Amino acid sequence: MTQKRQKKPMKRRDFIRKGLHTAAGVTITGLSGILLSKSSSEEMVWQLDPNICIQCEKCAVNCVLPLSSVKCVHSFSMCGYCDLCSGYLQPGARDRDTGAESQLCPSGAITRNFIEIPYFEYTIDEKLCIGCGKCVKGCASFGNGSLYLQNQHDRCLNCNECSIARRCPSQAWKRVPASQPYILRGDESQKFLKG
C-alpha cells in the first residue's frame, strides 16, 4: 500500500524569504551582466551607411528632433566640381545659375562658388540642411556620389531606438563605435582613420 505524500503548505514567512532571495539573486546577476558588458564593449552610436542608403528622404521627417540630425556631407576629394552639378541644379533646369528656380535643394543649403572655367565648388550650410537627401539622389544618379548623408553626432540624441533607423526602408542605419562615429567617403575617410 502506497502512502500518498502530502505537500506541506508553504508558510508566509518562508514564501517572503524565498522571494527575497530570488529577487536579490536576479538583481545581482543583472547588475553584474550590465557592468560586465559596459566594461568589455565600447560605446556605440547610430550612423547611416551611405553605401546602403537609397536616398528615400525619410531621414528628414522621422528624427525625433525638430530639425533632423542627418545632414548632407560633401567629399571634396571625390567631387568633379561640375558646372552642371546634378546635386545642385534641378533636373532640366533652364539655366546653370544660383537662381532659386534652378536650385534642387528645398532649403537653399548648398552654396555654389566659381573657381575657374569650367569648375565650381559646392559647400553645404549645415544649419540650413534638413537632411532630405534630394541633392544626394541627384549626385548619385548622375554624378559620382560625392554628396552623401551622415548622422551628425553633435546633434543626435543617440536614442536607444532610433526613430529614423526603425523606419529606414533599406536598413542603412547601424550601430558603430563612438570612437569612429562616421562612415566617410573619399580621402576624408583616410584622414579620419589616421586621426
Add this chain to the structure above:
Amino acid sequence: MAAFKIKKDRIWSGVIIVLSMAGILFFGYKAIQENSKRNQDNPFEYDIERFMESDASLVHYSEVGRIPLEQPHVYGLAVGPEGNIYVSGDKTILIFNGEGIHQSTISVDEPVHCLAVEKNRDVYLGMNNHVEVYDLDGKKKAEWESRGEEAIFTSIALSEDSVFVADAGNLIVWKFDKSGNLLKKIGEKDEKKDIPGFIIPSPYFDVAVDPDGFLWAANTGRHSLENYTMDGGFRTSWGEFSMGIEGFCGCCNPTHFIFLEDGSFITSEKGIARIKVHNQLGEMVSVVAGPDQFVEGTVGLDLAVDSAQRILVLDPKQKLVRIFAKNQDGQ
C-alpha cells in the same frame, strides 16, 4: 406612460449609438485617407520620371539575346576578330562564342576595368593603373609599367600599331606602341593648340578608333565626343547637354561609345540609362534601348559591335550581356 418613456429612451440610445458609429466610421476613414496620402506624397522627391519616357517611334532596335554572367562584378566588354565575346570582371575574363556559349576563362590577379582584343587574339587588359597582355590560352605575355597612383584606366582602344588607354585619374589618353613603350600623352589642356582638356567627374572615360583610323575620346564633363589625330592633334568635337533624347544628360556623359562600320556612333549614358545611335555628324538618329529597358541605378553600360552589326551591351546591374539587332524594317 412609463412604457412610453422606456421606448423613448431606447430610441434616443439607438440614435446616439448610430451617430457614434457613423462618427467613428467617418473620422476613421478620414484618418486612414490622410495617413495614406501622407505616405504617398513625398515633398522632397527627386523626380526625373518625365525624362524616362522615350518615343517608341525612335526605337529601331530589339533585344535578340542575353548572356548571363555569373560574376560578382563585371566591367568591360569587347568582341574579338573571331566574333567571340570577352567580358572582364573581378580577376576573370570570360570568353563566349557569338551564340553566347561559354568557351573559356582567363584568370588574372586583380580587377580588369577594360579590355581590347588584337587581330592575333592577344587580349589587352586595363587594370587600375597598368596594362597586361594575355594570349588566348590565358598566359601572361607582358605587364606594362604602372602609370602611378593617380591613374585610373577606364578604356583601351587598338589601332594598327598603337594602343590608346583612357586614364580618368590623370585626365589624359596614353598612347603606347604594341610593346608598351609610351609614345605620347593625348588630350592635355593646351590653349595654344586649342585642346580644351578632359573633364571627367566620374570614372567613366571611353576611347575608340573610328573606321577611318582616327581617335575619339569622350569628354564627359563637356558632354562631347572629341576627335584627335593619331599624333594627338585636336580635330573636332560634337555633343551637347540635354536631358532630352537628343543630347547627353546629367553632369557627365556619354560613359561609353563605339562605332558601327558606317562610322555612326553608338553611345550609352548613366543617370538616365539609354543607348542611342548618332550619325557621323553627331545627330541622334535612333534609340537602341531606352531607360525603360534598364533597372534603376544602372551605370557602366559598356558597348561592343559584332561583325553582323549587332550591338552588344554589358549590363552590370543585371549581370548580362544584352544583344540588340536592328529591326528588319528599320523601324
